[in-house]
Amino acid sequence: MAMELIKENIECEQLLHEDFSDTVVKAEYVIPDTHPDVNEVLMIDAKPIIIAKEVMQDKVLVEGQVEYTILYLAREEENIGVHSVNYVGKFSNYVEIPGAEHKMICDADCYVEHMECNIVNERKIAVEGIVKLKAEVYKNYDFEVIKDVTGSQDMQMLKSPATVDKIVGNVSEDLVAKSQIQIPMDKPQIGTVLKCDVKVHKKDVRVMEGKISINANVLVSILYRGKDIRDLVYVEDNVEVNKEVDLEGVNPTMDSYTDFKVDTVGVDFKEDDLGENRTLVVEALIKSNSKVMYKEEMDIIQDAYSPSLLLQMNKRDYELNVMHGHATCQSIVKYNIEIDGDSPKISQILMTCGKVCITDKKLVEDKVIVDGVLNVDVLYRTIDEEKNIYTVNEEIPFSCTVEVPGCKIDMQCIGKACLENIEASIEADTIAIKAVVEVYTRVNYVTHKEFLVDIVSIEGELPKKKASLTIYAVQHGDTLWKIAKKYASTIDDLVKLNNIEDPDVVKVGHKLIIPGRAII
Numbered sequence: 001m002a003m004e005l006i007k008e009n010i011e012c013e014q015l016l017h018e019d020f021s022d023t024v025v026k027a028e029y030v031i032p033d034t035h036p037d038v039n040e041v042l043m044i045d046a047k048p049i050i051i052a053k054e055v056m057q058d059k060v061l062v063e064g065q066v067e068y069t070i071l072y073l074a075r076e077e078e079n080i081g082v083h084s085v086n087y088v089g090k091f092s093n094y095v096e097i098p099g100a101e102h103k104m105i106c107d108a109d110c111y112v113e114h115m116e117c118n119i120v121n122e123r124k125i126a127v128e129g130i131v132k133l134k135a136e137v138y139k140n141y142d143f144e145v146i147k148d149v150t151g152s153q154d155m156q157m158l159k160s161p162a163t164v165d166k167i168v169g170n171v172s173e174d175l176v177a178k179s180q181i182q183i184p185m186d187k188p189q190i191g192t193v194l195k196c197d198v199k200v201h202k203k204d205v206r207v208m209e210g211k212i213s214i215n216a217n218v219l220v221s222i223l224y225r226g227k228d229i230r231d232l233v234y235v236e237d238n239v240e241v242n243k244e245v246d247l248e249g250v251n252p253t254m255d256s257y258t259d260f261k262v263d264t265v266g267v268d269f270k271e272d273d274l275g276e277n278r279t280l281v282v283e284a285l286i287k288s289n290s291k292v293m294y295k296e297e298m299d300i301i302q303d304a305y306s307p308s309l310l311l312q313m314n315k316r317d318y319e320l321n322v323m324h325g326h327a328t329c330q331s332i333v334k335y336n337i338e339i340d341g342d343s344p345k346i347s348q349i350l351m352t353c354g355k356v357c358i359t360d361k362k363l364v365e366d367k368v369i370v371d372g373v374l375n376v377d378v379l380y381r382t383i384d385e386e387k388n389i390y391t392v393n394e395e396i397p398f399s400c401t402v403e404v405p406g407c408k409i410d411m412q413c414i415g416k417a418c419l420e421n422i423e424a425s426i427e428a429d430t431i432a433i434k435a436v437v438e439v440y441t442r443v444n445y446v447t448h449k450e451f452l453v454d455i456v457s458i459e460g461e462l463p464k465k466k467a468s469l470t471i472y473a474v475q476h477g478d479t480l481w482k483i484a485k486k487y488a489s490t491i492d493d494l495v496k497l498n499n500i501e502d503p504d505v506v507k508v509g510h511k512l513i514i515p516g517r518a519i520i
Helices: 480-486 491-498
Strands: 004-030 038-056 059-074 082-096 105-121 124-150 156-182 190-208 211-226 232-246 255-271 277-305 311-338 346-364 367-382 389-403 412-427 430-457 469-473 511-515
Touching: 004 059, 004 082, 004 105, 004 156, 004 311, 004 412, 004 430, 038 082, 038 105, 038 124, 038 367, 038 389, 059 105, 059 124, 059 190, 082 124, 082 190, 105 346, 124 277, 124 311, 124 430, 156 211, 156 232, 156 311, 156 480, 190 255, 190 277, 190 412, 211 255, 211 277, 211 346, 232 277, 232 346, 255 311, 277 311, 277 430, 277 480, 311 367, 311 389, 346 412, 346 430, 367 412, 367 430, 389 430, 480 491, 491 511
Parallel strands: none
Antiparallel strands: 004 124, 038 059, 059 082, 105 124, 156 277, 190 211, 211 232, 255 277, 311 430, 346 367, 367 389, 412 430, 469 511
């Protein structure tokens, strides 16, 4: 019966490199004719979005846009109050990734590191800032290894257990969050929606048998100005979204990571039964991308031979990525923003919003130390009749420790952070900030594994027997496998002939009887 090779396909990803790039965005925008002149800029909310990414030789091209919402106080007396304008600016830049090649897998992200808005004149404003781009490039391995050999009765194989990280699959899904916020009668009607924020938090993703269960909460936050008045109102609504996505081959023992991004947001308001504008309608499209992976236990053939055949073994060394572990932790960030003497005193906090980004991460024994910045904007009502609305902005540094047992300083690490919750309250002459930041880290390392990829029978004569038996003295570094292969015997024959109790233990100097075979 002819020798038959049973092969298994191995497909896995290796993190090639991660790097960052600073992109300067700078533009001037004209105030629309439908809006009054600008007297003072209160707040700029900049949301960067990646539109496209392309892996090129040694770099990644990232293209995107920044959606600006700018709140300002009007200049004209008859229009005193807060107004908002929206603009969209584009950006593109390269992130240097040594060794990157076209068609490699890439993940990219972006966040605002700094952004400011200044008045050029009463009808024109200028925005300037830095958008930080991050790119991760993965090298995909797809190769076949020999798992077993059949058809040859005397084929001898030395196997050892090994673990290989395998990606079961990636699945993208759209989730729609719909909110209808009823404005109570004790608050003014809706005049103009000034700002709308949508944030995904309280995420719960579970791998089930043949599918992934995706659950999350979507916080909808809206600031509006009352109809025909200058009063501002801030309202929130929490909407649950969930979906089950089929993914063949997955089960609850596997690991997963899901990334959520707010794609598009539509906001409108409508009249109630009394003809008053008291219903806010928001619809947001949330894009999720889930990656499921697991560690496959397999026996790797380290070596093979046949006492009756001349064989050529073809081995190949692969540099493989190993996911050591991943973990999530929540960090509470507290800070008191001082109100300086030039700023008006607080009467009431109207709105608090924030963004979070990672500035540095460091691997130490059994943990990942993550440093980041929480950028906070607080809009408040003052006790000053002339300047009754004011804002403060603060960049609050934070640090947290994510426990990843067994991780070491020379491993690689990927980190992501998101803002779960933020609150602000008045304490004496300060604004007390309390936020919950969720930090996710994944630790990897690179290892080399040698796989047997082919066995070829070659022509030639086996060496003839020279003795009926041989007495062999065990040397340093010997194993039964090495001895059996050297003398074209088998481990079973050596064990039986020498009454060996434990085939894994042979003592140096011990004399073994070798069945009659060629001495090589």
